[in-house]
Structure formats: C-alpha cells, structure tokens
Amino acid sequence: MQLKKKNFSGKRRDGAVKDQRGVALLASLLLLLLMTGLSVAMVMSVRSDLLVNGYYRNFRGSFYAADSGLNIARQSIVNQIAADLATLGTGYNPATTVPLSASEDTSIQTLIANSYSQSYQSLNTGNASASWPEKYKITNVSFTYSQCIPLNATGTCPAPVGSPSGYRYIYNYSLTAVGQAQGSEQTTLTDNGSVFVNATGAGASTQTSFAAWGMFINAYNICDGSSLVPGTISGPVFTNGSWNFGTSGKYIFTDPVGQNGADAGYQFGSGCDQVAGPSDQKGGTTIAPTFQNGFSLNQPKVPLPPNDYNQERAVLDGTGTAGTAVSKQDLNGALRDATGAAYPKSGASSGVFLPYTVDTNGNNPTFSGGGIYVEGNANVTLSTGANGTAQIYTIVQNGVTSTITVDGGGKTNGTGTTTFTSGGNTIVINGVPVLKDPATGNITGDDTMLYVNGNINSLSGPGQGVPAIQNGTALTITAANSVTITGDILYKTEPVTLTQTTVNGQTVPADTLIPGNNNGQALGIFTATGDINLKNGQSNGNLEIDASLATLCDPTAACGSAGGGSGGLTNTGNAINTLTIVGGRIQNNIKNINTTTRNVFFDRRFGQGFAPPWYPSTNVTIAPGTPPTFTTSVSRTQWVNVSSYNYQ
Numbered sequence: 001m002q003l004k005k006k007n008f009s010g011k012r013r014d015g016a017v018k019d020q021r022g023v024a025l026l027a028s029l030l031l032l033l034l035m036t037g038l039s040v041a042m043v044m045s046v047r048s049d050l051l052v053n054g055y056y057r058n059f060r061g062s063f064y065a066a067d068s069g070l071n072i073a074r075q076s077i078v079n080q081i082a083a084d085l086a087t088l089g090t091g092y093n094p095a096t097t098v099p100l101s102a103s104e105d106t107s108i109q110t111l112i113a114n115s116y117s118q119s120y121q122s123l124n125t126g127n128a129s130a131s132w133p134e135k136y137k138i139t140n141v142s143f144t145y146s147q148c149i150p151l152n153a154t155g156t157c158p159a160p161v162g163s164p165s166g167y168r169y170i171y172n173y174s175l176t177a178v179g180q181a182q183g184s185e186q187t188t189l190t191d192n193g194s195v196f197v198n199a200t201g202a203g204a205s206t207q208t209s210f211a212a213w214g215m216f217i218n219a220y221n222i223c224d225g226s227s228l229v230p231g232t233i234s235g236p237v238f239t240n241g242s243w244n245f246g247t248s249g250k251y252i253f254t255d256p257v258g259q260n261g262a263d264a265g266y267q268f269g270s271g272c273d274q275v276a277g278p279s280d281q282k283g284g285t286t287i288a289p290t291f292q293n294g295f296s297l298n299q300p301k302v303p304l305p306p307n308d309y310n311q312e313r314a315v316l317d318g319t320g321t322a323g324t325a326v327s328k329q330d331l332n333g334a335l336r337d338a339t340g341a342a343y344p345k346s347g348a349s350s351g352v353f354l355p356y357t358v359d360t361n362g363n364n365p366t367f368s369g370g371g372i373y374v375e376g377n378a379n380v381t382l383s384t385g386a387n388g389t390a391q392i393y394t395i396v397q398n399g400v401t402s403t404i405t406v407d408g409g410g411k412t413n414g415t416g417t418t419t420f421t422s423g424g425n426t427i428v429i430n431g432v433p434v435l436k437d438p439a440t441g442n443i444t445g446d447d448t449m450l451y452v453n454g455n456i457n458s459l460s461g462p463g464q465g466v467p468a469i470q471n472g473t474a475l476t477i478t479a480a481n482s483v484t485i486t487g488d489i490l491y492k493t494e495p496v497t498l499t500q501t502t503v504n505g506q507t508v509p510a511d512t513l514i515p516g517n518n519n520g521q522a523l524g525i526f527t528a529t530g531d532i533n534l535k536n537g538q539s540n541g542n543l544e545i546d547a548s549l550a551t552l553c554d555p556t557a558a559c560g561s562a563g564g565g566s567g568g569l570t571n572t573g574n575a576i577n578t579l580t581i582v583g584g585r586i587q588n589n590i591k592n593i594n595t596t597t598r599n600v601f602f603d604r605r606f607g608q609g610f611a612p613p614w615y616p617s618t619n620v621t622i623a624p625g626t627p628p629t630f631t632t633s634v635s636r637t638q639w640v641n642v643s644s645y646n647y648q
Contacts, residue, residue: 061134062187063641066179068123069136070191070639073112073175077143078632080108081171081195085630094167094199094628095157098145105143105171112141112175120180133182140176140190145169151198151609152207152617154439165208165609165617166200176642187643193636198608199628208620209611211524211548213238214255214602216586218304218552218567220244223265223272226590234511235584235602240301244272251289254509255602256629258296304552304588305616308528311478314449314614316355318370318436335373338402338422340365343373350376352395352402352422356429367418367431370614371449372404379458380450380477382468384492389416391473393450408432408446410472412520416446435474435613445520447474447613454480455530460487464538467492469546471519476612482530484572486537491521491546496582496601511601518605523547523583524612531566534593535573543576548583548606550616569593607631 084104092099100108120135148157150164157167175191210216214235220242227246234254242261245251247268266273266280266287273280278295279288289295307325314320316334328347335343335353340362343353355369374380374395381394390407402422409416418429435447456479461468469475469491477483497512525532525547532551536543553567567588576595583603608631611617 059181059185059187062179062181062185063189064179065123065134065136065181066177066187066189069116069121069138069177069179070175070189072121072136073116073138073141073177074173074191074634076112076115077108077173077195078634080111081197081632082630084108085197085632088628092628094169095150095160095164098148099169099197099199099630100145100171102145105145109141109143112138112143117141134179136177136179138175138177139188140174142172142174143195144172146172146194151200152209152611154437165212166198168609169197169199171195171197187641190638190640190642191636192638193634196633196635198631198633200609200631207617209606209615209617210550210552210586211584211603211606211611211615212236213586214584214600216302216584217241217590218302218588220590222261222263222274223267225267225272227265227267229598231598232510233600234509235600235604236607238299238302242274245287245289247285247287253289253291253295254293254511255607256293256296257291258299260299260301262298264295264297300620302620303618305528305618308451308478308480308526308616311449311476311526311614311616312451312453312480314369314435315371315373315451316369318368318434318443319438319441320370320449320614321438331373334369338420338425338427340427343375348375350397350400352378352397352404354404354418354420354429356418356431365427365429367414367429367433369433370435370447371433371451374450374452375454377454377457378452380452380456381458381460381462382475382489383462384467384470389470389472391448391470391475406432406446406448406473408472412443412445412472414443414446445474445613446472448476449614450475450477452477452479456483458486458535459483459489459525460485460537461489464488464540464542466490469521469523471521474520474522474613476524476526476614478526478528478614479530481527482533483525483527484533484535485525485543485545486535486573488538488544489523489546490544491523491582493517493519493521494546494582495521495603495605498580498582498599498601510599511604513604522605522610522612524550524615526550526552526616527567528616529553531591532569533572534570534576534579536571536576537573541574541577542580543578544580544582546582548586548603548612548615549581550586551588552586552616553588571595608633 084100116138120137122135148167148169150157150160151166151168153160153164172194177189179187215237217239220239222242227244230249230251232252236255237257240260242259242264244265244267263274263276266275268282278291309323309325310320312326313322331343332345334355336356337351337353353373356365356367358365376397379396383392385392389410390405393404395402400423405419407416414431414434416432418432420427432446433448434443435445437444468489471492495517497510500510501508532549551567551569568591569585569587570591571594578597579595580599582601
C-alpha cells in the first residue's frame with residue numbers, strides 16, 4: 001500500500017506569515033507616538049524659555065523705566081530750584097535768609113507730584129514714541145529744607161566762627177518711582193539724598209581762598225603795551241589793575257571777569273584805547289571778547305596776603321592761624337629730625353624735621369602737627385605709594401636724601417603712620433599730618449603742609465605721565481623763596497575733564513567736574529616772596545601741573561626781599577611745547593612763560609568752597625548791588641529696589 005505524503009512544511013510557512021501581519025503598523029504607531037511626545041516636550045521647553053525670558057525682559061524694562069523716572073524727577077527739582085534762585089534780587093543776604101521759602105519748598109514738591117504722579121509717563125516722544133513701551137510714575141515725593149552751614153568756617157550761618165566764603169543750604173529729598181513694562185510687570189525704586197545750594201558773592205565781605213580764581217593778576221597796568229594771551233579761559237578771573245585785550249586771537253571767558261580799573265585796554269596795532277566797556281572797534285578791526293558770565297569794572301581791590309606766617313606755623317600746630325613770625329624757639333619746641341633730636345635752639349642751615357612728640361623715655365613717637373619742615377634749599381619729588389593710600393615725599397639736600405611716607409590708611413581722622421627716613425636713620429611715627437579746627441582743636445582732615453625755608457630748586461613727580469598726588473592727599477607746598485617746577489605733577493585721578501566732548505548732542509566743555517572723581521585730592525603751590533619758575537626737563541617739551549599756583553608777592557610787604565622774585569609765573573628753561581595747568585594761576589605780575597600752547601583748566605571744586613589746606617586767602621569786598629552767585633549740586637545717599645516681584 002503506497003502512502004501519500006503531506007506537505008507539512010508548506011502549511012507551517014503559511015501560518016507564520018499570517019501570524020506577523022500588523023507588526024510594521026504597530027512599530028510605526030509607536031515611533032509616531034514617541035516623536036509626538038518629543039515634539040510636545042520640545043514645544044513646552046521652548047515655551048517655558050520664552051515665558052521666562054519675557055518675564056525677565058519686562059521686569060528689566062520696568063526697572064530701567066523706574067530709574068529713568070527718578071532721574072527725570074530729580075533733575076526737575078534742580079531745574080525749579082535754579083528758576084527760583086534767579087528771582088532773588090541784589091538785596092538778598094544769604095547769611096540770614098534761606099534762598100527758598102517754605103512755600104517754595106511745598107511748590108517744588110507739588111510740581112513734581114502734579115507733573116509725574118497723575119498717570120504713567122512715556123519715556124519716548126515723537127518718532128521714537130513706539131521704540132520702547134515702558135513707562136514710569138512718581139508715587140511719592142518730599143522736598144524739605146534741612147540746615148544752613150557757613151563755608152570755610154564753623155558755627156551757624158547767622159553767627160559764623162571765622163570769615164565764611166559763602167553759605168551752604170541743604171535740602172533733603174525723597175522720591176519713589178514705579179516703572180511699568182508692556183505687560184503687568186512693575187518695579188518700584190526709592191531715591192533719597194540732599195540738594196546743596198551754595199550761595200557766594202553777596203554781603204559786605206567774605207573770606208575767600210585764592211584757589212577760587214582760575215586766573216588772578218594783581219598788577220596789570222592799562223595800555224602798557226602788552227595784551228592778555230587769547231584763548232578759552234575758565235574759572236573766575238580778576239585783576240587789581242585793568243585787563244588789556246589784543247587782536248592776535250579770540251577771547252572766551254566762561255566765568256565772571258572783573259577788574260578794579262574803570263576802563264579796559266584794547267591794544268590795536270596803531271595804539272591802545274581805554275574803554276569802559278566789553279568791546280572796542282578801530283579802523284575796521286573789532287576786539288570783542290566773549291564774556292559768558294559778565295565783565296565787571298570798578299570792583300573793589302582784593303588785598304594780598306602779606307606773608308606766609310600761617311603756612312609755616314601750620315607745620316608746627318596743624319592750625320596755622322597765628323599771624324606772627326615763627327621763631328627758633330617755636331621750631332625747637334615742635335620739631336624733631338629722624339634721630340629724635342629737636343630742632344637746634346640756635347637754628348639750622350639745612351635738614352628735614354617733623355612735628356612729633358616722644359614720652360619721657362624717648363619712645364612712642366606721635367605726630368603732633370600739620371606737615372613737614374625743610375630748612376634750606378632742597379629738591380622735592382612727590383610720588384604715590386603702591387598700596388593706594390600712601391603719599392611719599394623725597395627730599396634731597398646736599399647729597400642727603402630724606403623720605404617721608406605718610407599713610408593714613410584712607411581715613412581722615414589722623415590715624416595711620418608716618419615713616420621718616422633720613423641719613424640712614426628711620427623712625428615710625430604714630431599718626432599723620434592733620435588740619436585742626438582753630439576754635440576747637442578737633443581734627444577736620446588728614447591734610448599736609450610742606451614748608452621749605454629756602455628755595456625749592458626742583459619740584460616734580462616721579463616721571464612724565466606718572467601720578468604724583470595720591471587720592472585723598474590734600475597738600476600745600478610753600479617756599480620762603482622761589483619754587484622751580486622741573487617735571488609733571490599729576491593727580492592720580494583727574495577731578496575735571498581736560499578735553500571738550502559732545503554727549504547726546506550737547507557740548508560738554510573742558511574743566512567739567514567728573515562724577516566720582518572727587519577723592520579729596522588737592523595741591524596748592526604758594527610763595528609769598530618769590531616766583532614760580534618753570535624749568536621743564538622733560539624730553540618732549542610738554543609739562544602738566546595739577547595744582548593751584550599762587551605767586552602772591554605783596555609789594556607793600558616782603559616782596560622780593562628774601563625770595564628775589566616779583567610774584568610771577570615765569571619760564572627760566574627751554575621753551576615749552578604744551579603747558580597744562582589743572583587748577584588755576586594767581587600772580588602778582590604777568591611774566592613770559594615761553595610756551596607754544598597753554599591750557600589752563602579750572603578745578604571747579606575750588607569754586608565750591610573746597611581748596612588746598614592753609615592756602616592763602618583774603619577778605620573779598622563785594623561791590624554794592626552785586627547779586628549772589630549760586631551753585632547747585634546733588635548727593636544721593638540711598639537708592640533701593642523695594643519691589644515685591646509678585647508673579648500673578
């Protein structure tokens with residue numbers, strides 16, 4: 001019997017194929033689901049980033065809007081103060097009367113509230129109105145009078161101790177601004193501070209530092225054949241004679257110009273006219289200086305200091321108020337050299353001495369005066385310490401080098417140390433030179449007087465372009481005879497701009513105060529009997545002196561008897577390419593400085609009651625009917641972000 005074979009293998013193959021149907025579809029669906037999930041996750045992540053960035057952008061926008069609102073409101077306060085001050089007449093007395101009445105204080109507060117508190121204010125107008133949608137609103141404003149203090153004196157304004165150079169009125173303000181972004185985001189900022197209004201130039205007589213002038217010339221005869229060098233001259237300008245103007249260039253005076261003479265001289269090629277006015281014309285030629293703040297004739301003379309007694313005595317006691325000559329006994333009682341030996345009772349021909357005391361055992365040296373005393377001619381180099389607070393004085397006499405390092409540690413209370421090295425001897429003295437209140441004896445600052453009882457044959461910094469005056473160093477250098485400047489003397493930080501710039505389409509002139517650069521640095525150079533000589537030893541022929549220079553040689557006193565000069569700023573060396581002075585120049589006589597380009601930038605801090613310590617001053621008599629001069633500044637004491645940042 002023959003059996004028939006079955007095709008089992010074929011049967012199994014058909015079943016396997018049948019069992020795998022739909023697998024590809026399932027895999028595709030799973031992949032699709034995975035891709036969908038990844039896409040959703042990506043979208044959510046991107047959306048979250050966009051939301052976070054959007055919130056951050058809007059909050060930052062609202063922050064800057066609030067800050068802009070504070071600045072706008074604060075400037076509006078200053079502008080309104082200026083407008084109110086402009087209405088004060090010549091009869092106003094700043095010593096007894098507040099410049100803004102209580103009702104004006106309230107009006108300023110109301111003005112800010114009405115202008116910026118009613119609704120949100122846009123920061124953009126005109127074609128730029130849609131460029132930045134953020135807005136601001138002032139939600140709180142206060143403006144109140146606080147107090148009045150005399151400048152360069154103590155006591156109260158109606159009863160100052162000493163002769164004030166002016167009066168400072170202090171007004172406290174507080175502002176709150178809310179900035180709003182294009183969404184609901186808001187930022188709230190507060191700003192608190194003070195507005196200072198300085199009133200000067202009114203009253204019968206005021207005590208004024210000579211540093212307050214950008215240029216002062218004592219003796220200048222009308223139509224003497226010379227003429228003032230043309231150019232832009234900044235800072236207040238005055239002469240006890242008469243100004244002479246020529247035809248060699250343009251004159252621009254940025255501050256008040258005054259003279260004692262009834263006429264000014266206008267020097268033409270064919271002669272000189274004497275005119276009681278600000279301009280003159282002759283033969284088709286016009287001399288018309290630009291007086292941006294007026295030209296006053298017939299002003300009272302400004303008396304010169306007769307001597308330097310106060311400066312010399314300031315080294316010994318830190319006050320410098322006695323008007324009598326310093327004796328050898330005074331020097332012996334106050335000064336010591338680097339070995340601890342007192343200044344010789346019989347006098348000395350040379351040497352460097354400091355005012356310090358020691359205990360009964362000759363230990364615990366403690367600084368007791370206001371500076372450094374140099375007997376005899378000397379070369380002086382000024383430099384800054386690497387630690388950022390020390391001021392270094394290097395003094396060379398007859399081959400002997402003395403180095404004094406004054407380091408107050410950045411404070412102003414007389415603490416710190418003074419390291420005195422001379423002739424191989426070194427002593428570390430507790431304390432530093434200080435300025436003391438003459439009435440109370442209290443320390444008012446870490447200030448230094450460097451007095452040279454002779455000629456300063458060379459005065460400079462450590463090198464051209466290298467800082468010589470440390471931040472925080474307030475210093476006056478006085479020589480009994482003449483001072484010769486041989487190289488750059490620079491502040492570590494310049495307080496004013498040295499070039500004219502343009503900001504937001506507005507011209508910002510040179511000698512504009514730089515915010516944040518007032519570090520208390522100040523240098524005055526003064527001689528009462530000699531000259532300040534320029535003997536530039538720098539290879540490129542340029543010279544910069546950051547200081548107020550005073551050669552006030554009173555011809556009725558000791559002028560020329562000891563110093564051999566006549567109170568001038570003069571060049572005794574090679575011609576100078578560019579001479580730059582940051583401060584001012586005060587001279588008895590105009591002399592030849594032999595320079596191609598002269599730049600003098602007035603240190604505008606000196607016009608606000610600030611000056612080098614123990615710098616010569618004088619009683620300025622104001623002509624009848626002269627209105628006061630006002631300067632306004634702002635000090636921000638607190639700026640806080642008080643936003644709650646609630647997300648809704």
